[in-house]
Amino acid sequence: MDTQLLNPIYEQSFRDNWGLPALTEYGKKHTLNYADLALDIARTHLAFELSGIKKGDKIALIGRNSPGWIVVFIATITYGATIVPILQDFNPTDATHILNHSESVLLFVDDHIWENLEFEQMPNVRGVISLTNGKLLAEHPLNEGKIAHELKNINRKFRRRYKNGFGPADIKYAETSADDIAVLNYTSGTTGFSKGVMLSYRNLWGNVTFGVQSRLHFQGSRCLAFLPLAHAYGCAFDMLVPLATGTHITVFGKLPAxxxxxxxxxxxxxxxxxxxxxxxxxxxxxxxxxxxxxxxxxxxxxxxxxxxxxxxxxxxxxxxxxxxxxxxxxxxxxxxxxxxxxxxxxxxxxxxxxxxxxxxxxxxxxxxxxxxxxxxxxxxxxxxxxxxxxxxxxxxxxxxxxxxxxxxxxxxxxxxxxxxxxxxxxxxxxxxxxxxxxxxxxxxxxxxYKTMILSANGQNIYPEEIEAKLNNMPLVAESLVIERNNQLVALVYPDYEAMDKFGISNSQLPAEMENVLADLNKLVAPYERVSKIQLIANEFEKTPKRSIKRYLYNA
The missing domain is CATH 3.40.50.12780 (ANL, N-terminal domain)
Structure with a gap:
């Protein structure tokens, strides 16, 4: 296919895999097959239509990984609207900022997350729908209850539209340009400020087509989706590619132990x-x-x-x-x-x-x-x-x-x-x-590039390489190498579980770290040697992607 169109891939996949299992939530017996998935997408499309959603409108999605989360995501891009997946780990202030910055007009959200959000702070959002049970949680006063009225009898309206039942021939998704925005993905980045990455249908098509051609997934294969689907990595290869091939996805609701x-x-x-x-x-x-x-x-x-x-x-x-x-x-x-x-x-x-x-x-x-x-x-x-x-x-x-x-x-x-x-x-x-x-x-x-340190003698030092060696040392849970007064200093959060196992007390830890420092400096180049290890009492602050917020520790 050289047209770089995404939606026809899913039209064909859902028809070809109609009777095969598509989505199961781990720990639950109920499974949606591809016929069920296609029907739920069609019902969601009708809900969009009744709510006044147009092509290109932004629809936000906040919740744990679930079959319902996947239905909303796929329904949005196949409708021709833009999905705005927001990490459930974002705090309410950040989530609200993203909702407003993205100009989202509809929000799907888990009930436990909705409890901590303030609808009055979202002036563009016309309605809020529960991912937990599909109910309307809130509607903007200026909307005059139109969404509530239209969604009240959605099942009857769906049956009226598909009088002979919904079948493979009824799958027809929006025609979009390859340059249209399919996903608006917000990342906190290394500076702590979110930026909305505009991913087009072409971008998704490239990732999906490569995955299909490489047979990363195939018809009837099994996939365990445990990475956050709101991240581009899990989204592409635990959801978009599998659904394009007829894979059975088992979904984890949260990052498991x-x-x-x-x-x-x-x-x-x-x-x-x-x-x-x-x-x-x-x-x-x-x-x-x-x-x-x-x-x-x-x-x-x-x-x-x-x-x-x-x-x-x-x-x-x-x-x-x-x-x-x-x-x-x-x-x-x-x-x-x-x-x-x-x-x-x-x-x-x-x-x-x-x-x-x-x-x-x-x-x-x-x-x-x-x-x-x-x-x-x-x-x-x-x-x-x-x-x-x-x-x-x-x-x-x-x-x-x-x-x-x-x-x-x-x-x-x-x-x-x-x-x-x-x-x-x-x-x-x-x-x-x-x-x-x-x-x-x-x-x-x-x-x-931003973390590279230039040594006094002109050598490029990559702290990540030193940290990789240090993190394998005994008693080190995680570390961060920074420059202070033209010397390298390693900030270390200790592995308290290992300390208990080896019977090492807090008072003994500094001496043990001197041994760790000596062993580390034997493994690195002379210009990469660390002058001292500084212990920190708490875990490093991290982004929702679990990357250390390095900028907080460079002072």
Missing amino acids: PNVLMRALSEVKPNLVICVPLILEKIYRKQILPMITSKRMRWVLAIPGLDKALYVMIRRKLVEAFGGEFEEVIVGGAPLNREVEEFLHRIKFPFTVGYGMTECGPLISYTPWRQFIVSSSGRTLAGFMESRIDSPDPENVPGEICVRGVNVMNGYYKNQEATEAVLDKDGWLHTGDMGTRSSDATIFIRGR
Whole structure:
């Protein structure tokens, strides 16, 4: 398909997969098949129509992952309106700001979130509908009760419209331009200020088409959607691509605890696992690292042959932990710790690391696990995206990664200045990430341009690389490397669970951290050595995407 139109993909998918299971909420028995999904979308379209929604209107969506959340999202883009997914983790003030900035005219929201919002602060919103039970929660006084009146008899009106029942032939979605805005995705960014990323139907088409062509999902495959669907990463590859292929999606209502997630993986047995580095890193640090660093295991690993047998055993257990029937685990959303990555590669665990950002909806580069190069972030998507490095020697000297192509956003909503700061006149998106690029367009990320530290002798220091090593040290839960008085200082939030396990008291912790510092400085280059570790009492403040708000700690 070269027309870059998204809605016909879903028209065809829902017809072709009419009788197959589509959506199940984890822990509940009820499943929507594709026929049910198509019918619920048609009913939502009628609700939009009765509420006076026009093509291009903004419809906001705040709630946990659920089949109802998915219905509203897909119904909005197939109607020709613009969906504004708002993370349920945003506080009420931020959520209200996004509702107003986006000029959303309709809001779908979970009841428990609605309790903390003030309708009087949303002058553009005509009506609020519950994701929990579909009821109208509020209507703007100037609307004079029109939505309530129209929705009162929606079932009767739906039956009247489809007198012979709703069938595959009745699926007909809005005709849209590839440049029309399908999603307005707000990200807090690194500065703490939200920007509305305008993702067009073309951007979504690029991500979906690549996913379908790559057979990331396929008809009848199984998917466990546990990442937030309001994020571009989970949205594209745990929802948009699966629904374009006839995949059965099992939806998690909230980010689950590791033990609950592992149980769900063993039950659902997904054919593809989409995850963030934190999950793999926790498994490595809590389960694998203590085992391979024990005195007995170090002895086993030193004997040729036995080490391979041990790695086979670890790989088998890890594969079983993720359900045992997946083609690969795709890691994205943040850099994967280098030590963890190298170990997973050593045991031949089927994983790959991709690279993307909300501004590309999200995918920029990806390589199937059998061709994946350790420490890379995959190859730039051939036929969809191109990349270059702003560097005199792109293969060896890091520079800013710039990308261009089908997946690149239209810009930031009502923010021309921010748009011009990242999108140049030739269409190149300046990502703010630093890295190198091989001749086959494989990308190697070093760190963020804004966090790079220039040493006194002119060396570029990427704090993320030092933090990755430090986070694998005993007693370190998370860390942040900053510059103070021309020296590197590591802020460390201790691993209190590990302290309890090893019987280390608070008074003993500073001495233990001196040992950690000495071990760290043996692993880094001379110009990357850290002068001291400063302990902090509380976890680092984070964005809704769970990224540390670095700007709060640079003073």
